[in-house]
Structures are given as C-alpha cells and as structure tokens.
Amino acid sequence: MVDRALSLMGVSKRYGDFSAVSDLSFEVKRGAICGFLGPNGAGKTTSVRMMLGLSEVSAGRIDVLGRPAGQALDRIGFMPEERGLYRKMTPLDVIVFLAGLKGVKTAAARRRGKAMLEAQGLEPFMNKQIRSLSKGMSQKVQLISCLVHEPELVILDEPFSGLDPVNQQGLETVIRDLARQGTTVLFSTHVMQHAERLCEQVVLLAKGRKVFEGTLQAARAAAPRHLDLEGALNEADLLTLPGIVAAVDMGEAGDGAHVWQCHLKKGHTAHEALKAAFLRGLDVRRFEAREPSLHEAFIVLTGAGHE
Amino acid sequence: MNKTFLIARREYLAFVRTVGFWLSLFTLPLIIGCSIFIPILMRHSAPVETVAILDLSGDHIEGTLAEAVRAHAPKPGMFDNGGLKLVPLPAGLSADMPPEDAEAKVPNIIGSGQVASIIVATDNGGRLHFRIWSSDGHKGRVENLIQWDLHGLQYYKLAERHGIDHSLAHDMRESRADIVSLTPASAAAPKKDGVAERVRENGGRFLGIAISYITWISIFSSSMILLGSVIEEKASKVLEVLLASASTESLLVGKVLGVACVMLTVSGLWALTAFALSSYGFAVMPSGTSHEIAAAVSGLLSPGHIALLLAYFTGGYLMFGVFFAAIGAFCETQKDAQAIIGPMTIVLMIPMMTMQVAFTSPDLPMLQYMSWFPLFTPFLMPLRLAQPLPWYEIAGTLAGMGVVALIMIGVGRRAFRAGALTGGKLTWGALFRIATRQAAN
Numbered sequence: 001m002v003d004r005a006l007s008l009m010g011v012s013k014r015y016g017d018f019s020a021v022s023d024l025s026f027e028v029k030r031g032a033i034c035g036f037l038g039p040n041g042a043g044k045t046t047s048v049r050m051m052l053g054l055s056e057v058s059a060g061r062i063d064v065l066g067r068p069a070g071q072a073l074d075r076i077g078f079m080p081e082e083r084g085l086y087r088k089m090t091p092l093d094v095i096v097f098l099a100g101l102k103g104v105k106t107a108a109a110r111r112r113g114k115a116m117l118e119a120q121g122l123e124p125f126m127n128k129q130i131r132s133l134s135k136g137m138s139q140k141v142q143l144i145s146c147l148v149h150e151p152e153l154v155i156l157d158e159p160f161s162g163l164d165p166v167n168q169q170g171l172e173t174v175i176r177d178l179a180r181q182g183t184t185v186l187f188s189t190h191v192m193q194h195a196e197r198l199c200e201q202v203v204l205l206a207k208g209r210k211v212f213e214g215t216l217q218a219a220r221a222a223a224p225r226h227l228d229l230e231g232a233l234n235e236a237d238l239l240t241l242p243g244i245v246a247a248v249d250m251g252e253a254g255d256g257a258h259v260w261q262c263h264l265k266k267g268h269t270a271h272e273a274l275k276a277a278f279l280r281g282l283d284v285r286r287f288e289a290r291e292p293s294l295h296e297a298f299i300v301l302t303g304a305g306h307e
Numbered sequence: 308m309n310k311t312f313l314i315a316r317r318e319y320l321a322f323v324r325t326v327g328f329w330l331s332l333f334t335l336p337l338i339i340g341c342s343i344f345i346p347i348l349m350r351h352s353a354p355v356e357t358v359a360i361l362d363l364s365g366d367h368i369e370g371t372l373a374e375a376v377r378a379h380a381p382k383p384g385m386f387d388n389g390g391l392k393l394v395p396l397p398a399g400l401s402a403d404m405p406p407e408d409a410e411a412k413v414p415n416i417i418g419s420g421q422v423a424s425i426i427v428a429t430d431n432g433g434r435l436h437f438r439i440w441s442s443d444g445h446k447g448r449v450e451n452l453i454q455w456d457l458h459g460l461q462y463y464k465l466a467e468r469h470g471i472d473h474s475l476a477h478d479m480r481e482s483r484a485d486i487v488s489l490t491p492a493s494a495a496a497p498k499k500d501g502v503a504e505r506v507r508e509n510g511g512r513f514l515g516i517a518i519s520y521i522t523w524i525s526i527f528s529s530s531m532i533l534l535g536s537v538i539e540e541k542a543s544k545v546l547e548v549l550l551a552s553a554s555t556e557s558l559l560v561g562k563v564l565g566v567a568c569v570m571l572t573v574s575g576l577w578a579l580t581a582f583a584l585s586s587y588g589f590a591v592m593p594s595g596t597s598h599e600i601a602a603a604v605s606g607l608l609s610p611g612h613i614a615l616l617l618a619y620f621t622g623g624y625l626m627f628g629v630f631f632a633a634i635g636a637f638c639e640t641q642k643d644a645q646a647i648i649g650p651m652t653i654v655l656m657i658p659m660m661t662m663q664v665a666f667t668s669p670d671l672p673m674l675q676y677m678s679w680f681p682l683f684t685p686f687l688m689p690l691r692l693a694q695p696l697p698w699y700e701i702a703g704t705l706a707g708m709g710v711v712a713l714i715m716i717g718v719g720r721r722a723f724r725a726g727a728l729t730g731g732k733l734t735w736g737a738l739f740r741i742a743t744r745q746a747a748n
Contacts, residue, residue, distance in 0.1 A: 052551050054728060078551040084544025088321070100313045101552035145548070 004063070005030045005153045005184035006051065011060035013046050013208075020046045021208045024060070028186055028201065030152075033179045035195030036188040038205030039302055044188040045081055047205070048157050051186075052078055065152055074103045077151035081158040081188075083142050087131040091117060091141040094130065095148050102149035109148060116144045136167050143174065154178060156187035160194050172198055192295040202294075206302035216294060223292035223300040227262040227270040229277070230286040235260075241276045243268025257285055310553040311561040318536060318565025323572060332573055335524065336580060353389035355381050356423045358449060359396050361413075363406050364428040364435060368460055372426060375456035391452060397421045413440050424449045433468070435461045510604060515693035516666045518616055523659055523686050525570050526623045530631035532566050534644060537635025537723075546636065546727040555724045559716075563628050570624075615701065616689055622708040623685025627655070629712075629719035636726030647735065658686035665690045679704055681711035 006028040013021040021043040028034040038044050049055040051062055053070015062069040064076065085094050092113050099109035117126050120140045125133055130141065139162070146154065156175075160168050175185050175198055189195060195202055195216075202219055204212035212219055224245070229238070230253050238247040243265045250259040264270060270289035277284050292300075322328050358376050362369040373393055381390035396402075397416050400409060406429050413425050417440050424441040426449065437457050439449050450457075459480060466476035540546045549558055589597035630651070638644040658677070665674050669691055678687035684704045692701075 049728065054547070054550050054724075073552060076551070078548065080544065080547040080551070082544040082547070084542075084548075086321070086540075086545055087543055097313065097317055098548065098552060101310050101549070103309075 003030055004028065005032070005065055006034075006186060007063040008047075008051070009061045009063075011047070011050060011062055012058045013043070013050060013055065014058040019208055021050070021205075024205070024208075024210050026203045026210060026213045028184055030184050031179060031182045032184055032201055033175060033199050034184075034186045035199035035202040036186055036205070037190065037192065037195055037202055037298060038188070039190055041207075042190075042205040042302070043208040044190075044205055045157055046208075048078075048155055048188060051155060052076065072153075074149070075152045077146040077149065077154040079142055079146040079154075079156045079159055081161065083139060083162075085130050085138060085142060085145070088129055090127045091122060091130060091133070091144075092126045094141065095145050098145040099148045102151075104149045112148050112150075113144065116148060117141075120144065135162070136164065139163060139167065143171070147174075147178070151183065153184045153186070156185070158189055159187050160189060160191060168194070192293070192298050196294045204298065204301050211303075212297075212301045219294060219297045219301070220292050223297035224266060225264045225270065225292060226290040227264055227273055228288045228290060229260045229262060229284055230257055231283040232256050233258060233260055233282060233284070237280075237282055238262055241273040243273050257283075310557040311564065314549075314553065314558055314561025315565035315568065318562050319568045319572075321536070322532065322566070322569045328569070331528075332576060336577065353448075355390055355392045356445060356448060357394045358391050358424045358426065359394050359400075359422045361396060361400050361409055361425060361427045362402055363404070363409060364430045366428075366430065366435070366460075366464060368428060368435075369402070371456070371460060372428065375453045376426075378456075379452045391449065394422055397425075400425075410438075417442050433464075435464060511693035512666060512669065514608070515669065515690040516662060518689040519658075519662055519665075519686050521574075522616075522620050522623060522689055523655070525574065525620070526627050526685065527655060529566050529570050529624060530627045532569065533562060533628050534631040534635045534648070535641070536562060536566070537632050538638050538641060538644065541636055541727065542639040550724065550727055555720050559629060559632060559720055559723055562632055563625070566628065567624065612692060615692060615705075618705055619685045619688050619708070622681075622705070622712050625712040626682065626685075626708070626715045627651075629715050633719035633722035633726060636723045637729070638726075654682055658683045661687065662690065669694055675700075679707060681707045684708045 004027050008027070009025050011021060011024045012019065024043075024047060036044055036047070046055065050057050051064060051069055052073070053068075057069075064070075065072040085091075086097075089097070092110065095113035095117070096106060096109040099113065100106060104112070114123075114126065117123055122137060122140060125137060130138055133141070143159075146156075154175075159171055163171060172194065175187070178185050187194075187198075200215060202212070202214070202216060203210060204219070212222060227244070228250075235247045235249070238244055238260055241262075244262045245265045246263040248261045248263075250261050253259050262273070264273065270287075274284070274287055360369055360372045360376070362372065376391050376393045379391040381392065399412050399416065406427070409427055413427060416422065417425065420442070423445055424439060427438045427440065429436045429438070435457075441447075441449060462480055463473065463476055466479075467473070471479075537546070540549070553561075589601065592600070631648075634644050634647050661674060661677065664671065665687065668674075674687060674691065677683050678691055678700075681704075684707065688701075688704055
C-alpha cells in the first residue's frame with residue numbers, strides 16, 4: 001500500500017492567460033490531517049477540484065490513493081464549499097443515494113446512514129424533507145453523506161464556513177476521530193484557528209503558489225517573534241535595541257506607561273533585546289516574549305499584511 | 308452502469324412522486340378532450356330559437372319555408388339542444404300588409420322579445436328577397452341553418468319561370484358528379500365502403516401527424532424537465548457533489564434516461580387509455596366493421612415503421628435533451644437560461660408550424676427539404692413516413708440526425724461539466740468556446 005494518500009507534482013492550472021495555480025507540489029501521508037490554507041482566491045478550490053478530477057490540470061500530475069486524480073472517486077469523501085442537497089428528498093434517502101454512487105449497497109447504506117443520523121441526533125428528522133431542516137442539520141446531513149461510504153481520503157472544502165461555534169467544535173471532533181481511524185483528511189480553510197487545533201501538516205497557498213509546506217512549528221518559525229514591553233518607553237529607544245525591527249504602541253497602561261509590541265528580527269532572541277534595555281536603563285516594568293500564532297505566520301507567509 | 312441506473316432512478320422517482328406529474332399526466336388528454344367536446348357543447352347548448360315567417364312575396368312559399376324551419380327543430384339528447392322552433396306570426400303582422408309597414412313594425416316586435424327571429428320574404432323584381440330579423444346576438448344563425456333552402460326557393464322560382472318541370476329542376480339541383488381520388492395502391496386494393504375503408508385510406512396521414520405531434524410534445528416536455536432538473540441541482544449546489552461521485556457521462560446519461568422513463572410512463576398510460584377507449588369503441592361497433600378497422604390500423608404500423616419512429620424519436624430526444632441539460636448546468640434560475648432557450652424554442656416551433664400544411668400535402672418539396680435539417684427531422688419524418696419514401700431519404704435523415712445527436716452529446720458533456728463548476732453567465736459565445744474546445748476544463 002502506498003503510504004501517501006495524496007501527491008501533487010508540479011501542478012498548474014491556467015484559464016487563458018490567468019494562472020489559477022502554479023507549480024504546486026506537496027504530499028499528504030495516509031492518516032494525516034492536512035490543512036490546506038490560503039486567503040480567498042488563493043486557488044484552494046481549484047486545487048481541490050483538480051485533486052478530485054473535476055477539473056483537468058494544465059500541467060503536472062496528481063495521484064490520489066495511488067491512482068491518477070478522478071480514478072478513485074469511490075474511496076474519497078468530498079464536501080464542497082458551496083453545500084447543498086436535494087431539498088425535496090429525506091436525509092436518509094439522500095444519504096443512501098449518494099452512498100450508492102460510491103458503490104455502497106442499498107441495505108448497507110441505509111443501515112450506516114441511520115446509525116450516523118442517530119449519532120448526530122437527527123433520528124426524528126430522518127424521513128422529513130431536507131427543506132424542513134435547519135441549516136445546521138442540513139450541514140450535518142451533508143457531512144454524513146460525505147462519510148457514509150467510509151472513505152480513505154476525506155476532502156473538505158472550507159468545512160467550517162457557516163457553522164456556529166458548537167457545530168465547528170463538533171466537526172473538529174469528527175475530523176480527529178476520522179484521523180484516529182486511519183482516514184486521511186485534507187481540509188481547506190482561511191481560518192487559522194481550526195488548522196492550529198487539528199493539523200500536523202499545513203500547506204499555505206497564496207496567489208496560486210505554495211508559500212509554505214510543513215509542520216505548525218515550522219510555519220510559526222517563519223513569522224517574527226514578538227516581545228511585548230510595558231513602561232515609559234518611546235519608539236526611537238526601542239528601535240535601537242538589538243533585533244527589534246518594529247515597535248507598535250498598543251495603548252496606555254497607566255502611570256505614564258504604554259504597552260509596546262515589538263517585532264523581533266529572525267535569528268534574534270527576546271533575551272538579547274531585554275538585556276540591552278536593562279543595561280541602558282530603560283523603564284521596563286513588564287515584559288512578555290510571545291510565539292507568533294499561525295494566523296500571524298499566515299499573514300507573513302502569504303504577504304497579506306503588506307497588501 | 309450502476310451509477311447511471313441510480314441517477315436515472317432518482318430522476319424518475321423525483322418526478323413521478325410529485326403531484327405535478329400526475330396533474331400533467333391528465334393535462335394533455337384533458338386538453339384534447341376539451342378541444343373536441345367544448346365546441347360541440349357550446350354549439351349545441353344554444354337555446355331554441357323561435358322563428359316566425361312573414362311571406363309577402365306573393366309566391367305562397369310560407370309552407371316550404373315552414374318545412375325548412377321545422378327541419379331544424381331541436382332534437383332530444385345531450386348534445387342536441389338548440390335548433391329552430393316555428394311560432395305563429397306575432398300580433399300586428401299579417402301576410403297581406405305592405406312590406407313597408409312590416410319593416411316598420413318588425414324591429415319593435417323583435418325588441419319586445421315575443422320572437423327571436425322573423426323571416427320576411429318579398430319579391431324584388433322577380434327575385435326572392437329574404438330579410439331575416441333577429442335579436443342581438445342571434446344575427447346570422449337562422450341564415451346559416453336554412454340558407455340552402457332559401458336559395459332553393461329562388462332556384463325553383465327561376466326554373467318555373469323558364470318552364471322547367473319542377474321534378475327536373477329538383478334533380479338538377481340535387482345532381483352531383485362522381486369524384487374519386489386514387490393512388491396505385493388504393494386502386495389495386497378491393498374497393499369497399501365504410502369506416503374501415505376511410506381508415507385504410509387516410510389513417511396513415513392521421514397517424515403520421517398524431518405521432519409527429521406526440522414526438523414534438525414529448526421531446527419538448529422532456530427537454531424542459533431535464534432543464535428544470537439540472538437547474539434545481541445547480542441551484543441547490545448538489546451538482547458538484549454528484550460530479551465528485553460519478554462521471555459526467557453517467558450523470559448526463561442517467562438524467563436523460565430517467566426523464567425518458569418518465570415520458571415512457573406518460574406515453575404508456577396514455578396508450579393504455581387509448582387502448583381502453585378504442586376497445587370500448589370496437590365493442591359497440593358492428594363486429595365486421597370493428598375487425599376491419601382493427602386490421603386497417605394494425606396494417607398502418609408495421610414493425611419496420613415502428614422501429615423507424617422509435618429511431619427518429621430517440622435521435623430527437625438525445626439532440627434536444629442533452630442540449631437542454633447542458634444549458635441547465637450553467638443556470639441557477641429559469642431566467643438565466645432564457646438567452647439560449649428562446650432561440651432554441653423558435654427552432655422547435657418551426658416544424659410545429661409546418662405540420663398543418665404537411666397533413667394535407669406530405670409530399671411538398673419544401674417539407675422534403677426541411678425534413679433533411681437534423682433539428683427538424685424527428686418531427687417531420689414521422690409525418691412523411693405515412694407515404695412510401697425512398698430508402699436513401701430514410702437512411703440520410705437518420706444519419707444526419709445521428710451525427711448531430713453525437714455532436715450534441717459531445718458538446719453537451721463538456722458544457723455540462725463546465726457549467727456545473729462555474730458560476731459564469733451563459734452566453735452563445737461561451738457555448739461556442741466549449742463546442743470548439745477552447746474553454747478550459
């Protein structure tokens with residue numbers, strides 16, 4: 001068995017003169033949770049469609065579960081960004097129908113569908129038309145439809161969009177459970193908090209190009225560290241400290257003091273800057289060295305902060 | 308194949324489970340029934356019209372006129388209301404009064420409602436002159452019913468003036484030439500009279516036009532169902548999920564097949580109804596006639612003929628069905644589809660417009676040329692098949708239609724996929740780019 005669930009090699013997608021995805025390469029190991037991150041319009045949905053074989057690649061190659069894209073559809077669960085179901089069908093009928101398209105026999109699909117609907121608390125709505133369900137319930141039905149055939153790879157395009165915090169948490173649990181059972185999960189998002197909580201691996205996309213691939217720690221390391229200083233300080237003094245490239249006044253802290261957020265240059269530590277500040281006798285009353293969040297790393301890596 | 312079947316089954320069940328389907332099932336028979344029976348009912352539901360006769364002609368034709376009116380007396384029965392009822396002359400009118408006085412009084416009598424119509428007969432220099440007065444809304448009805456008799460009176464008056472014997476004049480008036488229309492086939496067949504013979508003579512044309520209409524209605528309805536179904540899937544965002552589960556071919560073929568099954572269900576139920584009605588008709592007919600008609604009808608549709616009709620229907624259904632399904636993939640509302648559907652509907656309407664002429668003259672050169680145009684072929688060829696056609700016309704039109712159907716399927720498949728994954732506006736330009744493979748997939 002191939003240990004890679006997904007493999008993209010030099011994939012590009014062009015629409016006339018416009019390049020939606022350029023030279024994208026990355027791999028996802030089996031059983032991993034991979035966050036496919038990027039701002040809106042970065043090319044995430046286009047890439048996902050190419051992985052599913054819905055859209056042809058202009059260049060490069062995609063292998064999914066050891067086969068070319070589009071040839072292992074029955075082993076993939078997919079939930080698109082724009083979600084929808086047949087409004088006049090019942091949840092159970094939709095689940096059985098979509099499972100049937102993935103090769104699951106009707107009886108098995110019905111049994112699994114019922115169990116999953118019960119697990120999600122949707123048993124009373126099993127035979128009601130989908131149009132009578134709330135948005136949250138419909139989204140649960142959509143997720144069940146995507147998982148009922150027990151796929152080896154689950155691709156979720158912006159799965160958290162439109163969900164309330166309770167359902168977002170529920171979905172995170174589902175994703176963790178899938179990975180625990182050995183299912184590979186790739187989900188796209190532009191909200192970093194979910195990736196931060198779920199992923200071992202992230203791939204960052206900006207303007208159709210991969211700007212980062214690796215672990216969360218590596219992603220964070222790409223962003224500058226922060227040193228928050230509180231005291232009667234000014235920007236000019238702070239910028240003379242070693243490693244500090246920017247200082248932002250975050251507001252008054254009382255008694256003539258201000259809170260300053262200082263950005264450290266890559267390779268420099270907070271210790272150096274603090275030591276220098278004390279040696280020069282600067283009025284530092286409180287300090288805190290902070291790791292950058294994935295969100296901050298995302299902004300730095302995608303260059304969004306400069307746009 | 309299994310996926311295609313699943314998609315077809317869902318499509319079929321989604322449609323036949325709706326109330327709208329069962330309503331639409333009865334709509335066509337109802338429309339046909341209404342269009343036949345309502346005019347009959349309207350014609351016969353007219354009230355009985357009272358008619359008085361004032362003969363001022365001096366020819367003593369009152370009796371003959373009365374006979375003509377009585378011949379249109381109301382008959383009993385559901386559809387036989389209406390007709391004329393002879394009533395005595397209203398007070399104030401008499402056969403010896405001057406015509407001017409009569410003319411002065413008649414309008415008031417009619418206005419008073421004593422009688423619905425009064426026929427005033429006068430002599431106008433040797434020529435009978437009938438002035439038929441009627442109340443508002445009744446003008447012309449009496450004339451329509453008895454004008455043949457009124458002209459006859461003038462005819463006999465003229466004959467008498469020229470010394471022609473009345474019985475000879477009568478024979479001359481009733482005399483008709485024998486006219487027979489023949490074809491080599493009908494001339495060779497043994498001559499019989501009656502309903503069965505008329506079915507044998509004209510049944511082919513009736514059947515041809517009936518099948519053409521049914522083909523048109525079926526293809527148009529199916530195309531609209533497919534369009535609506537795909538639009539619904541596009542609007543509810545299901546299409547992308549489906550494409551991630553089944554190939555475009557499975558999806559498209561499944562949908563087309565599902566809707567074809569819907570149409571087959573409709574046709575089957577209509578055929579069953581027609582069979583039941585015709586069985587009842589045969590049961591009440593004299594047994595000899597019913598057997599002859601049954602033989603004549605079955606003779607009109609040979610297995611080869613049925614196979615050709617099915618081939619033309621299938622080709623037409625594929626051409627238009629796949630095209631409309633592909634259009635639907637671009638649209639989230641029916642309004643979005645109008646830019647493309649409008650011109651296509653006009654194309655579909657053209658053969659419909661020719662059918663009336665084609666019925667009387669199925670061998671017109673213009674019709675022959677039009678039936679070679681693949682988009683018209685499925686509607687016009689069933690009509691033309693009522694007469695013997697050279698094999699190359701059948702083979703040529705089938706081939707032309709087949710090629711266009713294959714092109715439509717090819718383009719439709721690409722357009723369907725492109726449309727399902729984009730939110731762009733549908734234009735003829737976009738369709739052209741897809742057809743010429745310029746659109747990125």
